[in-house]
Amino acid sequence: MAKKKLGQVLRERGHVSPEQLSAAIQEQQGKLIYLGELLLERGLVAREDLVSALVEVTQVPYVDCRLEQPDSSVLKFIPQSLAIRCCALPLSRDDNLLVVAMAEPQNLQKIAELRFFTGLNVAPRLSTRDEILEAIDRFYGDPLSAQNLALASLELPDDSVLDDLEFITTSSRKSNQEAMLEFQADLKNRRTPAVRLVSSILRRAVEKRASDVHIEPQSLHTIIRFRVDGVLREILRIPRGLQNSLASRIKILADLDIADRRTPQDGRFLVRLGKKKFDLRVSSLPTSYGEKIVMRVLNPESPFAGFHELGLSPSVQETLNRLLCLPQGVLLVTGPTGSGKSTTLYAALNRLRSPGVNIVTVEDPVEYMLEGINQVQVHPKAGLTFATALRSILSQDPDIILIGEIRDRETAEIGMKAAQTGHLVLSTLHTNDSVSALTRLLDLEVPGYMIASSVSAILAQRLVRRLCSCHKRLPPSPELRARYLAAGLADVAEHVPVPQGCNACDNTGYSGRIGLYEILWIDDLMRVAIRSEVRVEEIRSLAQAAGTVTLQTDALAKVRAGLTTLDEVQRVLYLSSDAALPSAGDPERDPRLVNCPTCGTPVSASSDHVVPVHGQPVLSGGSRR
Numbered sequence: 001m002a003k004k005k006l007g008q009v010l011r012e013r014g015h016v017s018p019e020q021l022s023a024a025i026q027e028q029q030g031k032l033i034y035l036g037e038l039l040l041e042r043g044l045v046a047r048e049d050l051v052s053a054l055v056e057v058t059q060v061p062y063v064d065c066r067l068e069q070p071d072s073s074v075l076k077f078i079p080q081s082l083a084i085r086c087c088a089l090p091l092s093r094d095d096n097l098l099v100v101a102m103a104e105p106q107n108l109q110k111i112a113e114l115r116f117f118t119g120l121n122v123a124p125r126l127s128t129r130d131e132i133l134e135a136i137d138r139f140y141g142d143p144l145s146a147q148n149l150a151l152a153s154l155e156l157p158d159d160s161v162l163d164d165l166e167f168i169t170t171s172s173r174k175s176n177q178e179a180m181l182e183f184q185a186d187l188k189n190r191r192t193p194a195v196r197l198v199s200s201i202l203r204r205a206v207e208k209r210a211s212d213v214h215i216e217p218q219s220l221h222t223i224i225r226f227r228v229d230g231v232l233r234e235i236l237r238i239p240r241g242l243q244n245s246l247a248s249r250i251k252i253l254a255d256l257d258i259a260d261r262r263t264p265q266d267g268r269f270l271v272r273l274g275k276k277k278f279d280l281r282v283s284s285l286p287t288s289y290g291e292k293i294v295m296r297v298l299n300p301e302s303p304f305a306g307f308h309e310l311g312l313s314p315s316v317q318e319t320l321n322r323l324l325c326l327p328q329g330v331l332l333v334t335g336p337t338g339s340g341k342s343t344t345l346y347a348a349l350n351r352l353r354s355p356g357v358n359i360v361t362v363e364d365p366v367e368y369m370l371e372g373i374n375q376v377q378v379h380p381k382a383g384l385t386f387a388t389a390l391r392s393i394l395s396q397d398p399d400i401i402l403i404g405e406i407r408d409r410e411t412a413e414i415g416m417k418a419a420q421t422g423h424l425v426l427s428t429l430h431t432n433d434s435v436s437a438l439t440r441l442l443d444l445e446v447p448g449y450m451i452a453s454s455v456s457a458i459l460a461q462r463l464v465r466r467l468c469s470c471h472k473r474l475p476p477s478p479e480l481r482a483r484y485l486a487a488g489l490a491d492v493a494e495h496v497p498v499p500q501g502c503n504a505c506d507n508t509g510y511s512g513r514i515g516l517y518e519i520l521w522i523d524d525l526m527r528v529a530i531r532s533e534v535r536v537e538e539i540r541s542l543a544q545a546a547g548t549v550t551l552q553t554d555a556l557a558k559v560r561a562g563l564t565t566l567d568e569v570q571r572v573l574y575l576s577s578d579a580a581l582p583s584a585g586d587p588e589r590d591p592r593l594v595n596c597p598t599c600g601t602p603v604s605a606s607s608d609h610v611v612p613v614h615g616q617p618v619l620s621g622g623s624r625r
Contacts, residue, residue, distance in 0.1 A: 006035055009053040015045045029233075029507055034103075037129065051128070060105040060126045065089055065135040068101070077118045080140045086110045089132050089139070096120055101127040101135075167253050168270035194245040197238070198253075202280075204235065205297055206273055208506065213297065215250075217243045217290035228506075229465045229513050230338060230572075240289075247284065247291045254282035262286050266365075276300065281365060303346035303368040310340070310347060311514035311563075313554065319457065319519050324352060329456030330419045332406075334431040339572075340463045340515055341428045342367055345402060348426060349373060352400055360396055362389040363404035378404075386411040394418060403427035409444045416446065416454040425454075433551060434458040434520035435539050438530060448533040452522075455530075460518040460551055464558070464568045465510035470502040473562070480566075487566060487575055489556060497562045514563055516573065518551040552576065 007025065010016045016024075016039065024038055036054060039045045045053075055062050074090045077098060083089060087103040088110065098120040104110060105124035114122045201224060205213050210226035222243045224236035238246070248258045254267030265284045270277055281296040307317045323331055331348075333341045346368055353359055353372045364378040364386070374396075376389050386403060387410040393401060394414075405428050406412045419425045431437045437458045441451050473495040476484065484493035499509020522530070526542050555569040569575070 004057060006053055006057050009056050010039070010045060010049070013049070013053065015049045015053070020044050029501075034129070047128075051126070054126055058106050058126055060124055062126045063091065063101050065101050065127045065131040068135065070139060074098075075139060077120065078114065080136065082114075082117060083136050083140075084133065086114060087129055087132050088114060089127070089135050091125065093120070097123050099123045099125060101125045101132055103127065103129040103132055166272040168272065194242070194249040197242070197246060198249050201236070202271055202295075203273065205295075206271075206276075206278060208235075209512075210297055213293075213295040215243075215246060215293040215295075217287060217292065219289055222246070222290075228508075229510055230463055231465070243290050247293055250282060250293055250295070251284060254280075256282070256284060261291055268365075279368070281367075298367055300368070302343050303350055303370055305343065305347055307347060307351075310344060311558075312517055313549070313557075315549065316459075316517045316519050316554075319521060320348070320459065323457050323521075324348060324424075326424060326456060328419050328422050328424055330415060330425045330427065330454045331456060332427055332429055332437050332458045334429045334434060334437045334458060334460045335462060336430060336432075338463070339461050340513075341461065342404075344459065344461065344515075345426050345428065346370070349400075349402060352424075357399045358397055359400045359402070360393045360398045361402035361404070362386055362393060363402070387414055390414045390418070394421075394423075398423060400424045400426070405429070406441075406444075409446060412441060412444050412446045413450065416450045419454040419456075420450075431460070434460040434518050434548075435536055435543060438539060439536050442533060448531050452527040452530040455522050457522060458520045460520075462516040462551060462555075462572045463513045464516060464555070464564045464572055465508075466512045466514045467497055467499055467562065467564055468502060468505035468509055468511040470500045470505065471497050471509060471562070472500055474498045484566060487556060487559075489559060489566065492560055497559070497565055499565065510568070514558065516551050516555045516558065516569075518549060518554060520548055521546070 007016075007021045011018060011021055020039075024035060024042065024044065027038065036045075036050050040047060040050055051062050068089075068091055070089065070091050074093050077093070078086075078088065078090045078100070089101045091099045091101055093099070098114075098118055100114060100122050102110070102124045105126050111122050111124060201213060201215075204210075205226055208226055208228050210228050211230075212227040214223075214225040214227070214232065216223045216225065217240070219240075221237045221240050223234055224238065225232050225234050227233075251258045251265070251267070253269045255269070256265045256267045263286065267282045269280055269282070271280060272278075277300055279298040279300070281298065283294045283296075285292045285294075307320060312320065323329070333344050335341050349359060349361070349370060353370065355372070358374075359372070360374045360376065362376045362378060366375045366377045369375065376384075376393070378384050378386055378389060386405075386407065390401070390403065390411065391414065401415070401418055401423055403411065403415050403425065406415060415425050415427055429437045429440055431440050435458075437460075438451060438455075441455075442448065473492075475494065476496045476498075480496065481493050484490070484496055489496075501507035501509045505511040520543055523546060526539065526546070529539055529542060551573060552575055555564075555573055555575075558564050559566055559569060
């Protein structure tokens with residue numbers, strides 16, 4: 001008879017619903033936490049119900065360590081460090097038998113280790129991890145500090161981990177080589193728990209390809225989360241007492257003021273791991289329970305990715321390459337935070353840079369350092385804003401200007417005027433799609449004639465997780481099939497791509513990310529409409545008539561190709577109801593629908609659709625919305 005699992009027992013007893021159990025198992029993936037602990041923490045099961053189910057699963061009697069009083073002579077059989085590492089508390093001895101409370105009484109490897117160390121037979125008893133660790137801290141003569149408790153219970157790697165990790169702070173980069181070597185030697189000689197914990201966290205972040213590391217203090221503990229492929233995943237929990245030393249260690253590396261815990265701070269430092277060097281941007285934010293630290297891990301290879309590697313379709317690549325060959329104009333890249341705008345712009349700069357071209361950037365912050373490019377970091381407190389930097393840059397004889405972000409009217413107008421005076425300008429905006437960028441510029445009170453005469457193209461983008469090679473195409477459930485049909489994916493609705501999970505993708509089913517793109521080329525008809533500041537709906541009609549491939553169309557094409565899933569697309573992109581309409585020429589197209597002969601919009605044959613008069617100077621009375 002097959003051995004039952006904890007989730008199965010809890011479900012059979014009615015303590016959790018199938019939906020709650022499925023959600024908990026999915027949340028547990030990639031975390032260093034037991035399913036029972038997760039269910040207990042989320043309040044889905046009572047402690048008594050969880051213990052009863054664990055007894056049935058493990059077939060080991062339960063003891064409550066909160067009520068036990070082991071003799072000091074018994075505690076000597078297992079030293080404190082071993083007790084914490086194995087999460088085991090010695091309770092009593094009967095001749096050659098040692099009774100031990102364990103969080104994992106079925107773990108034969110740990111039982112064998114305890115038997116080897118004590119020279120006694122081990123009789124395991126079931127208890128919870130928090131009860132055991134609390135008892136260890138209470139019963140051993142010299143209670144462990146929070147730092148040592150965390151160091152032992154987290155099973156941090158030994159000192160050899162630090163040998164191939166090199167930290168380079170801002171101050172050490174500014175100093176001479178001798179001081180720098182002395183600083184590195186000091187780091188390697190300091191084997192404090194905070195040093196080892198930071199080293200372990202950063203090593204794991206690099207191994208898991210994390211883009212951000214979040215250190216979040218809570219009331220009882222501190223949570224370590226990694227953002228991998230755009231999704232946050234809880235990786236580790238450390239005792240609350242270690243939070244301050246952990247934050248201080250990171251702030252020292254980033255040259256921040258460790259005495260100031262009440263104001264936000266920003267800094268950066270470098271980490272060299274083997275032959276690779278990673279730039280880490282650090283941000284500290286005071287919260288109710290302490291300082292929240294976020295470290296952005298910048299991969300040095302990202303700026304050198306080509307357009308094909310980013311996932312741009314051949315048609316978008318062709319349009320973008322054509323644009324980058326223009327002597328002047330504005331290219332705007334739009335999308336929300338974390339959609340890969342900076343990576344796209346750096347890929348463009350990498351393609352444009354040459355000894356005969358003067359490229360100047362103004363950024364906040366400068367994310368990647370590129371040889372042969374002059375990069376300016378804004379400093380508002382010192383009066384160096386985007387606008388003031390741009391005025392000086394125009395006196396530096398630039399050929400190409402990159403503006404990290406257009407945030408206000410002044411910056412936008414200077415950038416537009418730079419394009420009109422013979423410069424190629426690249427910048428970003430935070431909008432949902434390409435057409436919305438025009439509305440945003442109008443909202444910033446940039447005149448329509450200036451936008452029309454300056455902007456050459458707008459690239460909107462999103463990032464979705466790419467399916468790992470372990471994925472399969474399987475028949476979907478009726479609900480999932482209905483969703484694929486509603487999204488206009490009838491051709492793949494019978495066998496949809498489904499993530500599976502393997503060691504290569506850390507059992508998530510996804511590995512890496514791919515971009516979704518929409519490029520809007522501003523043609524003559526569109527310039528006339530923009531100059532008249534027409535409604536955004538009419539701009540969309542012009543874009544559709546010009547054959548612009550929307551984000552939604554590109555996303556569904558990548559689902560068809562098996563590169564990602566519909567769930568992943570809908571996580572980052574709202575799919576409009578138009579997705580349910582079959583494309584033109586489709587034999588399953590609804591016969592009640594016809595195409596507008598001018599703008600191509602699918603409309604009902606019986607509707608009162610008003611055909612826009614394209615090419616006229618004024619399309620809708622000059623209304624911006």
